[in-house]
Amino acid sequence: MSLMHGEHAHGSGHDHEHGHEHGHGHSPYLEHHFETLGQQFESDKLGMWLFLATEILLFGGLFCAYSVYRGNHPEIFVYAHQYLNKMWGGINTVVLLLSSFTIAWSVRATQLGQRSLQIGLLVITLLCAFGFLGIKYVEYSEKWKHGLLPGKHYQPHVGSHGEEHAAGAEAGADHAAAATSAGGEHTAAATTDAAAADSTLSVTAGDHHASTDPAIADSAASAVAAVPAADPNDPLAIDPSKIAPAAAPPAGLAREVRQHEGEHGVMMEEPKNVQTFFAVYFVMTGLHGVHVVAGIIAIFVILIYSMRGLYKPEWFTPVDMVALYWHIVDLIWIFLFPLLYLIH
Amino acid sequence: MASTGMRVGSGATDAPVGYAENNFLNHTKGFASWIWTLDHKRIGVMYMWSIILFFFAGGLFATMLRTELWTPKDDIVGPDLYNQLFTYHGAVMVFLVILPGIPAALANFVLPIMLGAKDVAFPKLNLASYWLFVVGALLALSSLVQGGLDTGWTFYTPYSTSTNTAVVPVVTAAFILGFANIFTGLNFIVTIHKLRPPGMGWFNMPLFLWGIYATGIIQVLATPVLGITLLLLIIERVFHVGIFDPALGGDPVLFQHFFWFYSHPAVYIMILPAMAVISEMVPTFSRKPIFGYRFIAYSSIAIALFGFLVWGHHMFVAGQSALMNMIMSALTYSVSIPSAVKVFNWLATMWKGSIQYRTPMIWVLGFIWIFAIGGLTGLFLGSLGTDVHLHETYFVVAHFHYTMMGSTFLAFFGGVFYWWPKMFGRMYDEKWGTIGALIVNIGFNATFIPQFIMGSHGSPRRYAHYLPEYQPFHQASTVGTYIMLVGFIICGWVLISSLYRGRKAPANPWGASTLEWQCTSPPPYNNFDEPPIVPEDEPYHYDHLEWDPELGGYIDKRREGSPAPGAAVEAAH
Numbered sequence: 082m083s084l085m086h087g088e089h090a091h092g093s094g095h096d097h098e099h100g101h102e103h104g105h106g107h108s109p110y111l112e113h114h115f116e117t118l119g120q121q122f123e124s125d126k127l128g129m130w131l132f133l134a135t136e137i138l139l140f141g142g143l144f145c146a147y148s149v150y151r152g153n154h155p156e157i158f159v160y161a162h163q164y165l166n167k168m169w170g171g172i173n174t175v176v177l178l179l180s181s182f183t184i185a186w187s188v189r190a191t192q193l194g195q196r197s198l199q200i201g202l203l204v205i206t207l208l209c210a211f212g213f214l215g216i217k218y219v220e221y222s223e224k225w226k227h228g229l230l231p232g233k234h235y236q237p238h239v240g241s242h243g244e245e246h247a248a249g250a251e252a253g254a255d256h257a258a259a260a261t262s263a264g265g266e267h268t269a270a271a272t273t274d275a276a277a278a279d280s281t282l283s284v285t286a287g288d289h290h291a292s293t294d295p296a297i298a299d300s301a302a303s304a305v306a307a308v309p310a311a312d313p314n315d316p317l318a319i320d321p322s323k324i325a326p327a328a329a330p331p332a333g334l335a336r337e338v339r340q341h342e343g344e345h346g347v348m349m350e351e352p353k354n355v356q357t358f359f360a361v362y363f364v365m366t367g368l369h370g371v372h373v374v375a376g377i378i379a380i381f382v383i384l385i386y387s388m389r390g391l392y393k394p395e396w397f398t399p400v401d402m403v404a405l406y407w408h409i410v411d412l413i414w415i416f417l418f419p420l421l422y423l424i425h
Numbered sequence: 426m427a428s429t430g431m432r433v434g435s436g437a438t439d440a441p442v443g444y445a446e447n448n449f450l451n452h453t454k455g456f457a458s459w460i461w462t463l464d465h466k467r468i469g470v471m472y473m474w475s476i477i478l479f480f481f482a483g484g485l486f487a488t489m490l491r492t493e494l495w496t497p498k499d500d501i502v503g504p505d506l507y508n509q510l511f512t513y514h515g516a517v518m519v520f521l522v523i524l525p526g527i528p529a530a531l532a533n534f535v536l537p538i539m540l541g542a543k544d545v546a547f548p549k550l551n552l553a554s555y556w557l558f559v560v561g562a563l564l565a566l567s568s569l570v571q572g573g574l575d576t577g578w579t580f581y582t583p584y585s586t587s588t589n590t591a592v593v594p595v596v597t598a599a600f601i602l603g604f605a606n607i608f609t610g611l612n613f614i615v616t617i618h619k620l621r622p623p624g625m626g627w628f629n630m631p632l633f634l635w636g637i638y639a640t641g642i643i644q645v646l647a648t649p650v651l652g653i654t655l656l657l658l659i660i661e662r663v664f665h666v667g668i669f670d671p672a673l674g675g676d677p678v679l680f681q682h683f684f685w686f687y688s689h690p691a692v693y694i695m696i697l698p699a700m701a702v703i704s705e706m707v708p709t710f711s712r713k714p715i716f717g718y719r720f721i722a723y724s725s726i727a728i729a730l731f732g733f734l735v736w737g738h739h740m741f742v743a744g745q746s747a748l749m750n751m752i753m754s755a756l757t758y759s760v761s762i763p764s765a766v767k768v769f770n771w772l773a774t775m776w777k778g779s780i781q782y783r784t785p786m787i788w789v790l791g792f793i794w795i796f797a798i799g800g801l802t803g804l805f806l807g808s809l810g811t812d813v814h815l816h817e818t819y820f821v822v823a824h825f826h827y828t829m830m831g832s833t834f835l836a837f838f839g840g841v842f843y844w845w846p847k848m849f850g851r852m853y854d855e856k857w858g859t860i861g862a863l864i865v866n867i868g869f870n871a872t873f874i875p876q877f878i879m880g881s882h883g884s885p886r887r888y889a890h891y892l893p894e895y896q897p898f899h900q901a902s903t904v905g906t907y908i909m910l911v912g913f914i915i916c917g918w919v920l921i922s923s924l925y926r927g928r929k930a931p932a933n934p935w936g937a938s939t940l941e942w943q944c945t946s947p948p949p950y951n952n953f954d955e956p957p958i959v960p961e962d963e964p965y966h967y968d969h970l971e972w973d974p975e976l977g978g979y980i981d982k983r984r985e986g987s988p989a990p991g992a993a994v995e996a997a998h
Contacts, residue, residue: 114537114544114620124546124619131611135649142653142683146668149679157674232667354674360666364657 110396122398129402133409136372140413143365147420150357160351161358162424164229166220170422173216174414180209181411184380184404191397196390199400203384206407210377217370224359231363235356362421369417372410379403441976443932444850445945452950463548466948468555469534470848473841475555476530477917479521479562480834484913486514491872491906494899497891507889508575509590515578516595520602521562523833524691527698528644529554529609531840532637534848536613538941538948539631541622541957546615547608554608557601565598577887579688582669582680586661593659600655603648606694610644613637624959631939631964632721636701639725643690643697643732651687654680681743685736693732695829696796697725699836700767703792706843707771708965709937710786711778715965717770724763731760741812750809757807764800768793783935784858788839791866792832799827802877817887819898820880823873831869838865838916845920846934850947851927852977858919864912871905931978936970943981958983 108118115121151158187202228236383403386392392400440446449466459467490510493500502510537545545551568574568591576585576592585592617638621630657668658680667673669680708715715721737745737753745753771793780786802824805811815821842862846852879898884891891899933942941948943957958981960966970979 112548114542114546114548120619124615127618128547128550128611128615131614131645135607135611135645138646138649139653142650142657145683146657146679149676153676154674232661232665232670232673234665354667356667357674360668360673360675364660364666364668368653368656 108395118396122396125398125402129405133405136409136413140365140368143361143368144416144420147361147365150361154352154354154357156352157355157358158424161229161355161362162421164224164227165362165422166223167422169216169220170418173213174418176209176212176216177411177414180206180213181408183209184407188397188401188404191387191392191400192394194394196387199392200384200387203380203387207377207380207384210373210380214370214373214377217366224363229359230356231360232356235359237355365417365421369410369413372413376403376407376410379406440929441931441978443945443976443978444929445947445949447949448850448945448947449950450849450947461552463544463552464950465533465537465545465548465551466848466952468551469530469532472525472533472555472558473530473848475559475562476522476526476837479517481913482566483514483517483522484910486510486517488906488910490514491903493889494891495903497893497896499889502889504889505575508887509573511887512574512577513569516565516574516599518830519578519691520565520599521558523695523829523837524602524606525558525609526695526833526837527702527840528613528637528640528694529558529605531702531837531844532613532633532698533609535844535941536634536637537616537620538944538952539634539939540616540620540625541940541953541959542616542620543951543953545612546619547612550608551612554605554612557605557608561598561601561605564601565595568594568598579684580655580658580680581684582658582661582677583671585658586670593662596655596658600652600659603652603655606644607648610641610648614641614645617641622957622959624961628719628722629960629963632704632715632718632725633701633939635722635725636697636704639729640694640697640701642726642729643694647687647690647694647733650683651691654683654687657683678740678743681740682736685739686733689736689739690729690732692825692829693728695833697728699792699796699833700725700764702836702840702843703771703789704767705937705939706785706789706839707774708967709935710781710783710789711775712781712936712967713774713778713965714967715770715963716773716776717766718963718965720766721770724766727763728760731756731763735760735807738807738812741809742816754807754809758804761800761804761807764796768797768800782859784853784855784862785839785843785935787859787862787866788835788842791862791869792836792839795827795831795835795866795869799824799832802827814883815880817885818880819876819884819886822886823876823880826873826876831873835865835869838862841920842916843935844941845923846930847941847946847948849924850930851923852930852934853919853923853927857915861912861915861919864915865909866912868905868907868909868912871908872902873905875899875901875905928977931976933970933979933981934977936967936972936979938964938967938970940964942979 110121111118112121115124183202184206187199187206190196190199190202224230228234228238230236380403383392383399386399449464450470452464453462459471462468489501490507493502493507493510533545533551537543571591571594572589574590574592574595576588576590580592580596585596617630617634660666661669661675665673667675669675669677671677704715704721735753735757737749738757741750741753771789802820806815806821806824839862842853842858875898879895880886882895884895884898930946932944932946934946935942938960940957940959944953969982971982972978973980
């Protein structure tokens with residue numbers, strides 16, 4: 082990034098001397114109220130940076146909300162983040178970083194007048210952006226399917242694909258616990274149901290210090306066994322016959338779970354208000370997704386104009402501005418990924 | 426240069442030298458030439474008329490409120506409609522009048538001219554800002570027929586997420602208006618950075634630009650936080666995600682934090698441009714260089730930065746920790762320092778000056794009086810102990826009307842009177858202009874001083890009914906409102922009639938020394954037919970300006986041989 086901008090100063094119609102050559106209304110790119118192309122470019126750039134500052138502050142509000150809720154209720158975040166798929170999140174991070182690289186290179190190609198290279202790089206950037214959204218769609222639909230939604234829509238249940246979750250047994254157990262409490266007033270339900278459930282779970286909603294048999298983590302099946310005890314009168318309770326036993330977790334993940342227990346001496350039970358995490362998750366990633374869509378539109382527009390040959394080494398402001406915008410979209414994801422997916 | 430056909434001067438007409446027959450107003454004709462204009466002057470004029478229109482709408486709501494409060498019982502509206510009236514009064518006045526007021530209308534018009542520039546840095550963004558403003562305003566007002574709104578302009582949760590009134594349209598409108606604000610602020614920051622003329626350093630700029638620059642910082646940095654807050658409120662209402670809903674684990678006080686993190690800096694979006702306008706007018710009408718230029722410049726920046734650190738003083742009784750309360754209280758006191766620096770410097774500028782009581786100066790004097798009261802009563806509220814007593818009383822209402830309405834809006838009107846000859850090329854009736862300004866000032870104080878008193882006696886705000894013991898105060902306040910109404914009608918009439926009957930204005934009727942008075946009145950399309958003389962020092966020196974009674978304005982002695990702008994152009998033709 083900074084390298085690219087360093088290049089601007091030398092590479093293009095940026096310098097004042099340069100501007101004088103083209104300036105004074107001779108350049109078709111010079112707007113009437115600027116004296117030189119250099120002045121115009123610098124103004125555009127400062128304006129863009131200020132706009133990016135507003136973007137940071139827009140997301141800043143959400144990061145602030147994240148901090149407040151995580152600070153007050155760390156157990157919700159530690160518990161709920163396991164439902165996020167680290168692999169897809171990681172792949173998306175790589176995809177976005179790659180797209181940031183290609184668009185930065187595309188700016189450089191514009192400066193050097195390498196039009197076909199520039200167009201190709203913009204196309205790759207676009208493909209990456211669509212790839213990101215595609216993966217996001219997969220992740221969202223998985224959450225949707227399992228009722229892992231914000232606010233009053235939070236009605237978690239294990240589908241027939243409990244094994245999809247990277248967290249394996251841990252998640253399986255949680256699904257089971259969550260399943261017992263499916264329904265609007267899940268916290269109250271959880272307490273009641275848990276009392277009726279297999280005592281090894283000893284789920285007490287809201288009390289994350291409750292003692293638990295560590296063996297549970299190794300055996301998703303025993304967690305699922307808790308389910309039949311669910312209140313039969315609860316219309317939202319899951320029919321246990323439809324729930325396939327969760328697959329045994331990969332060894333690495335199981336160890337991770339045990340380590341976790343070792344550190345905190347707690348078992349992953351569903352704390353109160355897990356929906357808060359999903360509210361934060363969906364709002365943050367959703368707003369980011371809206372920005373990705375806006376970026377796709379912007380990249381598409383400059384792609385069309387690039388194919389028409391609008392941008393020249395002496396004037397390529399829109400390419401540069403869209404690239405800056407795309408970098409901020411990338412940057413925000415760089416913060417979202419660890420804060421949402423990689424919590425301990 | 427689009428100066429074709431530019432004909433300036435007194436030749437065959439009665440126009441004084443410096444008046445331009447062909448100017449930005451008639452440069453092109455037709456409705457489309459206005460709604461698609463990229464000219465900052467036209468956008469500023471459109472903003473100004475829109476804002477004045479909304480001001481009268483908001484004033485109508487206020488008059489109805491005050492009329493309802495004539496007796497302790499129902500007079501003209503019931504409690505539900507009363508709640509909607511004070512909500513609309515607040516929302517319209519804040520979002521449609523005071524926030525855009527001075528920056529979008531007056532600064533849009535004069536800021537590029539003060540820099541000797543042809544336009545703001547991003548003219549298209551400027552036009553987009555105006556149309557977003559219009560769309561936002563129409564959306565907000567459309568809620569009137571969608572069930573109204575009764576949350577108060579602050580949209581506090583959890584009431585705003587549970588009431589059946591039209592919260593979403595108004596909040597969406599405020600979100601859109603936020604964009605209009607950001608675009609304006611961003612535009613001005615870039616313009617001030619990049620379009621200053623050669624020779625004009627930061628400390629040669631008019632102080633107006635310092636104030637607008639500081640305002641721009643707040644607009645750019647604070648408004649997005651309001652944006653996300655309102656977005657979350659909309660999401661909360663539509664999808665029930667539980668961010669602010671305690672039943673779902675959310676935190677309604679977080680909304681207050683978010684809201685005031687924007688809305689406290691926002692009151693400096695309101696007052697900083699007002700101070701900026703005053704800083705222009707005080708030296709002009711005192712015929713003296715401004716006292717302590719750098720202090721005034723830096724104090725604008727200081728206010729902008731401190732303004733971000735005091736939001737918690739709106740929430741002393743909202744369950745904040747005692748430590749947080751104390752920190753916020755102390756920081757609140759510290760904001761008063763740069764504000765007091767400004768007032769001190771204006772007074773020191775007037776000290777031993779030869780003060781000219783022209784109409785704009787009447788507004789200035791009213792402003793200083795009113796702002797001093799508004800600022801000092803702010804200290805009562807910033808103090809923890811007294812705030813617990815005064816919170817949610819009429820004392821608070823009176824305080825923020827003194828700062829927001831009395832200071833900002835009166836400065837806006839003062840600015841309108843100050844730049845009116847430049848905008849429209851007409852002089853208004855000085856006598857009636859002065860009378861109008863005086864009546865508004867008297868009416869304003871009559872309206873709100875009783876509210877200070879009854880607030881300190883404990884009268885709570887936002888109720889349609891009240892205890893009979895407060896009736897004398899309410900009646901005094903209502904009488905004041907009607908006096909103010911008369912004053913504003915006189916002012917409006919003075920301005921409108923000047924367009925038809927006013928004498929044509931010379932380039933520099935007040936003898937001000939900033940660049941906008943070097944171009945013709947009204948300015949030509951490109952602002953300057955000949956490059957302005959950029960001062961090498963701070964701009965408030967008046968030795969080179971000489972009153973010409975025949976012209977009815979001031980002549981720049983540095984242009985001997987070409988007595989006023991426009992003359993050279995005329996000679997060229």
